[in-house]
Amino acid sequence: MKELTELTEKELLSRLAEAGGGREAILFFTPLCGTCKVAERMLQVVEASGQAIPLHKLNINYARELRQRWQVASVPCLVVVEAGEVQAREYAMHGVDFLFNLLKEA
Incomplete structure (x- = not known):
């Protein structure tokens, strides 16, 4: 299995804008x-x-702006965004089936 793509905060902000x-x-x-x-x-x-x-991953130690903007309190935290706005914030991953349902394409 391939690893999730790790982005910097700057890369993620740029990606979300685009x-x-x-x-x-x-x-x-x-x-x-x-x-x-x-x-x-x-x-x-x-x-x-x-x-x-x-799916991407972001080291919270280097994501001050997004950590504050999206109110990420601890790790791990999975944030689902649409149009740059937080749609879901999950701290408990529950299991693969839960995550699959949360993250499947519409």
């Missing part, structure tokens, strides 16, 4: 967080299904 309102999901993580690694593995399974919206 996306024109598409739905995307961003996993806020820290490198030493074991629970974040488990969440990322579950998201890799969802992404491998080929039915998921675009």
Whole structure:
């Protein structure tokens, strides 16, 4: 399974500005967080299904602006955005089936 694409905050802000309102999901993580690694593995399974919206990851240590704007309190945190606005903020990943349903394309 391929890893989620890690973006910098600047890259993500630029991508969201260019996306024109598409739905995307961003996993806020820290490198030493074991629970974040488990969440990322579950998201890799969802992404491998080929039915998921675009998924990325962002190191919360380097995302001050988005962390504040989107009110991310802890990691792991999966934020689903559409048109640059937060549609969902999940801290408990529950399982692959939960994530698949949350992230499947409409």
